[in-house]
Structures are given as structure tokens and as C-alpha cells.
Amino acid sequence: MTQSAPLLLTGAAGALGQYLRQHLAKRPGGLRSSDIRDPGAPHAGEEIVVGDLGDAAFVDRMVRGTSAIVHLGAIATEDAIDKIWHANFHGTFHVFDAARRLGVKRVVFASSNHAIGFHRTREKLDSNTPVRPDTMYGVSKAFGESLGSLMADKFGLEVACLRIGSALPEPRDPRHLSTWLSYPDLLRLVEACLAAPKLHYTVVYGVSNNRRNRWDNSKSGIDYRPQDDAERFAAKLLPEGDRRPPDDPNVMYHGGPYIPLGLGERPKA
Numbered sequence: 001m002t003q004s005a006p007l008l009l010t011g012a013a014g015a016l017g018q019y020l021r022q023h024l025a026k027r028p029g030g031l032r033s034s035d036i037r038d039p040g041a042p043h044a045g046e047e048i049v050v051g052d053l054g055d056a057a058f059v060d061r062m063v064r065g066t067s068a069i070v071h072l073g074a075i076a077t078e079d080a081i082d083k084i085w086h087a088n089f090h091g092t093f094h095v096f097d098a099a100r101r102l103g104v105k106r107v108v109f110a111s112s113n114h115a116i117g118f119h120r121t122r123e124k125l126d127s128n129t130p131v132r133p134d135t136m137y138g139v140s141k142a143f144g145e146s147l148g149s150l151m152a153d154k155f156g157l158e159v160a161c162l163r164i165g166s167a168l169p170e171p172r173d174p175r176h177l178s179t180w181l182s183y184p185d186l187l188r189l190v191e192a193c194l195a196a197p198k199l200h201y202t203v204v205y206g207v208s209n210n211r212r213n214r215w216d217n218s219k220s221g222i223d224y225r226p227q228d229d230a231e232r233f234a235a236k237l238l239p240e241g242d243r244r245p246p247d248d249p250n251v252m253y254h255g256g257p258y259i260p261l262g263l264g265e266r267p268k269a
Contacts, residue, residue, distance in 0.1 A: 117255020
């Protein structure tokens with residue numbers, strides 16, 4: 001597809017999608033935004049399509065004629081396994097399969113730090129770190145990474161998998177001093193993946209330029225230059241210093257609070 005064709009964004013009604021829409025709609029060719037629920041009035045240069053990623057025919061219609069895909073659409077936390085299976089397994093397969101059949105070369109896939117959640121925090125992780133999911137949600141993201149690898153190797157797609165940390169307007173708890181991804185840095189990351197002149201398959205950690213960052217992007221091949229640092233929130237989140245016990249999952253594991261969850265158990269708000 002030419003650059004005059006629209007970029008496709010799935011998951012456009014979610015918090016991250018809503019932030020990205022307003023910026024990605026300004027790209028040459030504009031933006032096609034999709035979700036299972038209406039994300040709201042379109043921005044200039046944006047087309048809205050509403051439908052279910054579990055519906056392969058809808059996904060084909062959504063993907064056809066686009067230049068690249070930013071695939072955020074998913075159940076975005078641990079949840080009932082049937083819901084995750086429908087959206088994160090079936091839906092992600094439909095998106096990748098439509099891309100390879102309809103000639104859309106580049107897919108930026110929103111994976112998660114929960115695909116590597118059972119690695120210990122004493123390990124510095126990089127783009128070559130194998131998956132160790134902490135939940136069925138994490139398994140679904142590990143599946144998406146493996147599917148992206150298959151599609152790159154077998155069919156020549158260009159795939160970047162974003163192991164997103166804690167994408168929030170600002171950090172909310174001490175763990176986020178390591179894992180925070182600011183919204184502006186999320187946009188920088190997505191744009192870097194779309195702009196990369198050479199891409200086969202890679203994994204990139206979605207994390208800001210945090211002083212306490214435990215993830216290394218030097219092997220990703222993506223020219224991502226985050227600018228924000230969670231450290232400015234440290235005094236607010238740790239007013240007496242870090243007194244968390246060493247056996248706290250937030251301290252021991254990259255997956256933090258997802259580690260003790262049962263299968264299908266939603267995390268507490």
C-alpha cells in the first residue's frame with residue numbers, strides 16, 4: 001500500500017487509542033480507527049469503523065486498503081478466559097491474517113510486560129528475552145508475539161511488538177517508577193516503529209526514559225527516543241523511601257501485581 005492510504009488503528013475507543021487518534025489522524029493518508037464500541041466523533045482526517053475483531057469478515061473490510069496497522073484492540077487486562085480467547089487470540093489472528101492476505105506489510109502489535117511477567121526483576125530484560133507470561137492475558141500477548149514472528153518469517157510481514165509497561169498519564173504506585181510509559185512517549189514509540197526504514201521482526205519495550213527502568217531497547221533496531229522520566233514522581237510515591245518487602249511481587253517480578261492473580265481473575269482497581 002502507498003503512504004496515501006490510511007493507517008489503521010484498532011482499539012481506538014480505549015484510553016491509549018483515544019490519545020493516539022488525535023495525533024495519528026494528521027499523518028499523510030489519514031487514519032482509519034476501529035473498535036467494538038464507537039470511539040466518538042472523528043477527527044479531521046479520520047474514518048471510524050465499528051465492529052468485532054472476532055468477526056473475520058469485518059476485519060477483512062477494516063484492513064483492506066490501509067497502509068499499516070497499529071493493533072491495540074484487545075481485552076487489556078486479565079479477565080474471563082473466554083473473553084480473552086475471543087478478542088486477544090481470535091481477534092489478533094484475524095488482524096495478522098488479513099494483513100498478510102491483503103498486502104499490508106507493517107504491523108505494530110501492542111504486546112505487554114505481562115508477556116514476560118515471571119522474569120525476576122534482578123534480570124535486566126532486552127529484546128531477545130523469551131516470554132514468561134504471568135496470566136492468561138500475558139499468554140495472549142505472548143501468542144501475538146509468536147504469531148507476529150511467524151508472519152514475518154513465513155510471509156514477509158514487518159512486525160514490531162511493543163511490550164508496553166504502565167501506560168498512564170502519570171505513575172500511580174512505586175512499581176511505575178520503573179515501568180511507566182507516558183502518553184507522549186507512547187506516540188513517539190509508535191511513530192518510530194512506523195518510520196523504521198528496515199524492519200523484519202522485533203520486540204520493543206514500551207517504557208519511558210525512567211531512571212529506574214529495567215528494560216533495554218538497544219537490540220530492538222528501532223530508533224525510539226523516550227523523553228519522560230517517572231523519577232519526578234518518586235517523592236510523592238515513596239515519601240519515606242522504598243520500604244516495600246523484598247517478597248512483594250511488585251519488587252520480585254516484572255509482572256508485579258499480576259503474579260498472584262488466579263486464571264481469569266481481574267486485578268483489583
